[in-house]
Amino acid sequence: MNSPTYKSLESRIDSCMIADRFGLWRDLKKKKERLRVTRAIEKSEEHVARRKATRPVVSYPENLPISKSVETILQKLLTNQVVIIAGETGSGKTTQLPKICLDAGLGLFGTIGHTQPRRVAARTIAYRLAEELKVNLGNEVGYQMRFQDVTQPITLIKVMTDGVLLAETQNDRFLERYDTLIIDEAHERSLNIDFLLGYIKRILPKRPDLKVVITSATIDVERFSRHFNG
Structure with missing residues (x-):
């Protein structure tokens, strides 16, 4: 041969x-x-x-406001490296955005990372995603926080505290284990979130294959857009 x-x-x-x-x-x-x-x-x-x-079959609850915008968000993901989404509390953005990313063909060559400021939220969202996608928690959907890693190599969506992602920058300089990063609750402007936003902006030119979604209930879309375009 x-x-x-x-x-x-x-x-x-x-x-x-x-x-x-x-x-x-x-x-x-x-x-x-x-x-x-x-x-x-x-x-x-x-x-x-x-x-x-x-990869699980994706469906969207009809009662959530974000479900009406799935196609629009999906197209934005396919045509932009950074997408900024403002959605009111209860719109469903936190649980449905990772699923929209799956629908866009993401999560296959790298993990969809989804950050939350608080540990309880990270765990709760992971449970909800696993339930909606009808998969076992810790397989296709998992979560990670300090001292607790409920993921596997086949995990497509990983929900984690922003501190976990921040720590990973020490050993994964260009965050190459991810093909998508969703930074939720970005309006909180904690030190972790501020550092992550700055760090991600710096690595984007080296990671043209990385999709980034910034989202919050009260986000200033124009200000965040200037941050990533400036």
Whole structure:
């Protein structure tokens, strides 16, 4: 059997997990043992395939105001790197936005990360999402907070405190384990949220594949838009 060519391996890297791509590019360019690189690509492609196979069917409660805007939000996600959403309390944005991201084809090559300022909220939202998507908590939907990580490698949506995401920047400089980040309750302007917003803005040019959703009940859309466009 002929060994895979450089170009054939290069073309497959974009079908791998985002977190694996840099290392695969580096090994391929350094002309490391081609068989080893091929196996690493196959392993990452299999991981993506498992995630696609476990992707749940998405539906939206008709009684929630945000359900009427699903198509509009989905199109904004597909055509913009950063989407800013203002929605009143009770509109359903917190529980439905991660599902809209799934509908947009996100969460397959990286996790959909969904931050909350408080631990109780993170856990409650994860339970609700798992219930609505009809999956077991800790599998396709999970949550993480300090000293508690209820996720697996196949987790598509991870709800976490903003402090957890902040801590992850220490070891995952470009947050490559994620293909989407939803920063909820952004109006609270805590030190964690302020730092995250600044950090995310700085890495966006290096992460053109990263989608970012900023949302809150009382968000100043113009001000946040200037932050990311300025």
